[in-house]
Amino acid sequence: MTKGLAKPSARPLFAQIEELIVDRVRAGEWKPGEPLPSESEFAQFYGVSQGTVRKAVAQMAADNLVMRFRGKGTFVVSHTDEREHSHFFHIHDDSCQKILPSSQQISCSKSRATPVIERRLQVQANAEVVVIERLRTFAGAARIFETIVVAGATFPNLCADLSESPANELYPLYESLYGIRVVRAEERLKAVAADDREAEFLGVQPGTPLLEIDRVAMTYGDVPVEWRRSRCNTADHFYLSLLR
Amino acid sequence: MTKGLAKPSARPLFAQIEELIVDRVRAGEWKPGEPLPSESEFAQFYGVSQGTVRKAVAQMAADNLVMRFRGKGTFVVSHTDEREHSHFFHIHDDSCQKILPSSQQISCSKSRATPVIERRLQVQANAEVVVIERLRTFAGAARIFETIVVAGATFPNLCADLSESPANELYPLYESLYGIRVVRAEERLKAVAADDREAEFLGVQPGTPLLEIDRVAMTYGDVPVEWRRSRCNTADHFYLSLLR
DNA sequence: GAGTGGTCTAGACCACTGT
DNA sequence: CAGTGGTCTAGACCACTCT
DSSP, X not given: OOOTTOOOOSSOHHHHHHHHHHHHHHTTSSOTTOBOOOHHHHHHHXXXXXXXXXXXXXXXXXXXXXXXXXXXXXXXXXXXXXXXXXXXXXXXETTOOBOOOEEEEEEEEEEEOOXXXXXXXXXXXXXXXXEEEEEEEETTEEEEEEEEEEETTTSTTHHHHHHHSOOSOSHHHHHHHHOOOXXXXXXXXXXXXXXXXXXXXXXXXXXXXXXXXXXXXXXXGGEEEEEEEEEEOOSSEEEEEEEO | OOOTTOOOOSSOHHHHHHHHHHHHHHTTSSOTTOBOOOHHHHHHHHTSXXXXXXXXXXHHHHTTSEEXXXXXXXXXXXXXXXXXXXXXXXXXETTOOBOOOEEEEEEEEEEEOOHHHHHHHTXXXXXXXXXXXXXXXXXXXXXXXXXXXXXXXXXXXXXXXXXXXXXXXXXXXXXXHHOOOOOEEEEEXXXXXXXXXXXXXXXXXXXXXXXXXXXXXXXXXXXXXXXXXXEEOOSSEEEEEEEO
């Protein structure tokens, strides 16, 4: 009957509603795992039809920000969820089974951002950062040497937190201890030669080809959270990429 | 008012309509680049509401089977489209520009399927296949050595076709000459050492780390069409993978 | 102006989960 | 049972394209 908010805006109503709800999720109004208000509640609150709210929330579900269950409700996704474990991990073994590696920490220390880190993490020149080195193992064999860098300002006590409760997966920890949810990532893949240190940790000859995965993980609004460089021995494994 | 087809089926109506329309596209009722009937025509034809057709066709658009333009209509996508060029090509240079390589054919010949080809291309043991070798060049430098295998039964005259009209991109050619549309692909990435032949073509030392991309390209219904192994010198380039 | 896809509404019915 | 999300319908209006 009436157009509702009747804004002369170019953006569709459902996209505006989506943005409003995403902002509230982002602000922590509902924590990971908690239910959002129902469609009808949102519709009443924003003065739009239920169909418009549905389209907004459906888009959030497609973006993996929320999960919907018929008869139960809509819930903020959490890296703590079983099904979210290893969401960004794409290594499979040669028989095409998805791998769940264990992690062993080599070091954790504070340092200063190098130029490449400044650019990829979008931090100030010479900013304080936390650097973690880890070795990841599948089926008893060390396969990945991993260097992880996060901003010290954002994760002030990460090394202490990790020594208190060693974590196999870091993203659930970022979420539970620092309230930061990784929602997307960009990975750049190259083939490189193992240097001496990597070769020793991975038990291969220096110069052995390794698959380098250079990842920037981002939270809402494409804000970088973590830079990670994984060097993988892909003798018995591969990185799976599905294109449509 | 009425439920329409009123099937007691578990699958939603829109999904059934989608399947019916996809089957017709697949059968070639509308060729790549041609317009589909309008939403209202489909709605009348199938005896469902326009909204249900909309949902079906929207899903096809999300799967990249069709493209929709307001005021114009819905069109079967074609690899001949400008914007579909290099749709499955994910190599960028280190300044993050997407690369459009040129291709130089090294060889094209008929051969017999090896066990790995049988499995990946899902052809009979010892089936006739066409094997193409190509060298791909960016900015004057050879960067990718590529081996391509397709079923001989499906592409009987491919070598002759290629010598007649050398093609930089093969998928538009599969589509225009054989009516086969590649709609999705699975890529497996590894780091490998260059063998002597690859090293010579790529101008590197044997043993140099190369990024291997092992791709199976598929048409409708996940039927394999082509197997391709690309070995890339990633000294100045990377493979981009976006995770959400 | 007629036809296209895109948005928005309002209401009905369904399947499912909780109590 | 009331409440949730999921499907389907019917109709209105809009922005855009072609003729």
